[in-house]
Amino acid sequence: MSSTPTLRSAVGPWVDGDRFWNRDHECRRLIELLDEGASVSLIAPRRVGKTSLMREVSRRLQDRYVCLHLDLESAHTPAEFFAELLSASHVHTSAYQRLLAALESLIVRVTEMKLAEVTLNLRAHLTASWERRADRIIAALAQFDQPTILFLDEVPVFIHRMMCADGTQPTEAGIREAGLFLSWLRRALQTHQSHLRAVVTGSIGIEPLLQRVGLSATINHLTPLELRPWDAATARGCLMALANGKNVTFVSNAEADVVDKLGAAIPHHVQIFFERLLDHVRRQGVAAIFPKDVEEVYEKEMLGIRGHTALAHYETRLDHVLAPEHKPLALALLTRAAVNESLTLDEAMALAGDDFADIEDALVTQLLDILEHDGYLARGPTTGSYHFESHYVRDWWRLRFARMVRR
Numbered sequence: 001m002s003s004t005p006t007l008r009s010a011v012g013p014w015v016d017g018d019r020f021w022n023r024d025h026e027c028r029r030l031i032e033l034l035d036e037g038a039s040v041s042l043i044a045p046r047r048v049g050k051t052s053l054m055r056e057v058s059r060r061l062q063d064r065y066v067c068l069h070l071d072l073e074s075a076h077t078p079a080e081f082f083a084e085l086l087s088a089s090h091v092h093t094s095a096y097q098r099l100l101a102a103l104e105s106l107i108v109r110v111t112e113m114k115l116a117e118v119t120l121n122l123r124a125h126l127t128a129s130w131e132r133r134a135d136r137i138i139a140a141l142a143q144f145d146q147p148t149i150l151f152l153d154e155v156p157v158f159i160h161r162m163m164c165a166d167g168t169q170p171t172e173a174g175i176r177e178a179g180l181f182l183s184w185l186r187r188a189l190q191t192h193q194s195h196l197r198a199v200v201t202g203s204i205g206i207e208p209l210l211q212r213v214g215l216s217a218t219i220n221h222l223t224p225l226e227l228r229p230w231d232a233a234t235a236r237g238c239l240m241a242l243a244n245g246k247n248v249t250f251v252s253n254a255e256a257d258v259v260d261k262l263g264a265a266i267p268h269h270v271q272i273f274f275e276r277l278l279d280h281v282r283r284q285g286v287a288a289i290f291p292k293d294v295e296e297v298y299e300k301e302m303l304g305i306r307g308h309t310a311l312a313h314y315e316t317r318l319d320h321v322l323a324p325e326h327k328p329l330a331l332a333l334l335t336r337a338a339v340n341e342s343l344t345l346d347e348a349m350a351l352a353g354d355d356f357a358d359i360e361d362a363l364v365t366q367l368l369d370i371l372e373h374d375g376y377l378a379r380g381p382t383t384g385s386y387h388f389e390s391h392y393v394r395d396w397w398r399l400r401f402a403r404m405v406r407r
């Protein structure tokens with residue numbers, strides 16, 4: 001029997017159990033924080049495995065906590081948040097029953113309704129001055145012997161939608177509503193501290209989003225927990241375990257070449273690379289992956305049109321964290337960092353001064369901070385200059401945008 005562990009591959013959706021690799025430290029830390037009664041903000045750039053970590057921790061905690069997973073991707077309003085809460089609780093019969101009981105004074109004959117009908121009613125009833133009703137709903141969850149954990153995914157997208165109402169830019173009323181909701185959540189978690197916690201995350205950073213509209217203080221009760229890309233050894237272990245599961249082998253340390261090519265071992269990129277390599281060798285009818293296969297697949301597949309589909313969000317997500325008038329400068333800074341492989345602060349200032357009128361130095365530093373916070377750029381510990389954290393994203397960015405810059 002082989003001593004190499006086996007991992008079932010998965011590209012795209014969240015993973016747990018026998019598809020979940022490593023993250024021992026982060027799982028332990030998150031469980032420790034939740035056991036201490038903390039609510040947590042799980043911070044990581046895209047595709048690093050936030051949703052998977054929450055799912056895996058919830059799998060490990062299901063005997064001790066009621067774990068409710070809310071995906072707020074398409075929610076716009078507090079009422080829709082509670083509709084999601086109700087849907088998430090549906091699999092926990094007693095939690096669902098308690099929530100229905102709390103809704104009895106609001107919706108006539110609610111206990112006789114199917115879930116879809118209740119959520120529809122809820123959307124209509126929790127519009128203006130929803131907070132007191134919301135207090136009653138959340139208090140119902142805090143009555144269990146077992147504490148409840150709300151795993152709240154895609155919170156920044158939800159908050160952004162609320163802030164923008166129907167448009168693409170935050171409005172005053174939208175910002176007020178978002179602030180009201182976040183303050184309500186903080187109050188609810190503090191009121192029911194012994195029986196309720198939340199883990200908040202999303203595929204865009206919440207901090208720059210809130211900072212932009214002066215709402216940062218509404219989340220300062222959350223304990224931050226950072227999730228980084230895998231280190232090289234963990235990523236190599238993952239690749240070998242994936243290969244083991246598919247009866248193929250890496251020859252001449254080709255798995256180390258995969259990690260080198262990626263630069264930052266973002267779990268999703270590791271899994272995509274493996275899937276493409278597997279495809280490539282299977283088409284040739286062989287079961288060994290050589291360094292030359294890694295090279296070929298990187299150039300033709302990872303940087304080709306299929307790679308573009310996986311990475312296009314690096315461009316589009318900038319719209320969520322930047323004001324539209326600042327996006328061209330952010331694109332230019334990133335492109336310069338991709339083409340030259342590094343960018344000093346002086347070069348960034350010069351670029352802004354040459355090509356963008358009326359841009360103040362403080363704004364350039366602010367943009368670089370956001371790009372660093374959101375996982376695009378990292379700063380060299382000795383030089384202090386910026387470079388793309390992921391070589392893969394850098395190479396893709398260069399191919400996509402290099403025509404834009406003067407060298």
Ligand SMILES: Nc1ncnc2c1ncn2[C@@H]1O[C@H](COP(=O)(O)OP(=O)(O)OP(=O)(O)O)[C@@H](O)[C@H]1O
Pocket residue numbers: 010011012013014015019020021022023044045046047048049050051052053202203204267268269271
């Ligand atoms: N611990 C892990 N073990 C194995 N694969 C993982 C792990 N974490 C993430 N992945 C890979 O990354 C993909 C995306 O994972 P996940 O959805 O959890 O990331 P995310 O950070 O929530 O992404 P997004 O930023 O889009 O919300 C998974 O389909 C899987 O291929």
Ligand SMILES: [Mg+2]
Pocket residue numbers: 050051052153202203
């Ligand atoms: Mg996710």
